[in-house]
Amino acid sequence: MTLAKIGKVQLHFRTYRGNMKTILITGCSSGFGFETANYFLSKGWKVIATMRNTADSLLQESERLRILPLDVSDISSIENVVALAGPIDVLVNNAGIGVMGALEGTTKDTIYDLFAVNVLGTINVTKAFLPLLRAQQSGVIINISSAITLAALPLLSVYTASKAAINAFTESLAIELAQFNIRVNLILPGRAPATRFGENSKSRMATAIPQPYAEFAQSVFKERNDNQITHSLDVINAIWQAATDSSCAMRIVAGDDAKSMVQNT
């Protein structure tokens, strides 16, 4: 695209949006996605909250809120949301699923599902919005990873692998997109038991601890430190910083437990 054309596109977007910024967030039916949508609404932003089933929305109506259907593991659903969303300033790839258990007890379907949502979902949603962000010559992409990638813990091999892939993807992409004034950030939250993450993971964990791993798993669960945890607000603050502060670090660690993990590595 020529500079003159880019200028016209930028002018078009400015005229269309005024000064109000727009954020699109995946996985807003619960947890960090839901809380982040509420937070940005409270700060006067336009919010496009996406979720698999829009009937599940617990978000309060607002003239600055749009709720759109999006299953990040489905390419046609991604294409649909890009067509419906229009211009955005910030994309948050938050949708994610988990599993805790021994690799031997983790089914093939679960392994594929984790990579389909956590890795391919993030990559495909990002790729789908790039033509728009590149034409604007501005934008922020924020990928929600996990502090589990900072210090290995057992019984989380597949989940950790999926989030480590996001770290590597994000770091490489950030360099590639800097020339277009598109920032790409990584948020690394610690364990946040108040979201629906644990509950939502249970269906994938029926066979997760085979008998030979039972004693080991018991000791792992007993050792878990519940004194330090991550709160949704820690993650929201990190997302806000990434969205609004162009000088912030590319990787932002969120939560006391996550910060301790960094200090201990």
Ligand SMILES: NC(=O)c1ccc[n+]([C@@H]2O[C@H](COP(=O)([O-])OP(=O)(O)OC[C@H]3O[C@@H](n4cnc5c(N)ncnc54)[C@H](OP(=O)(O)O)[C@@H]3O)[C@@H](O)[C@H]2O)c1
């Ligand atoms: N909670 C933690 O301890 C923790 C720690 C570190 C990182 N994280 C990461 O933080 C992110 C948010 O997790 P959370 O703690 O807020 O858990 P959550 O309450 O379970 O929220 C996850 C969201 O992802 C959505 N989702 C799942 N599969 C999807 C798909 N195929 N397409 C679109 N949306 C989908 C869920 O929607 P449905 O209602 O449709 O299932 C839900 O809205 C995840 O990426 C997770 O890996 C969580």
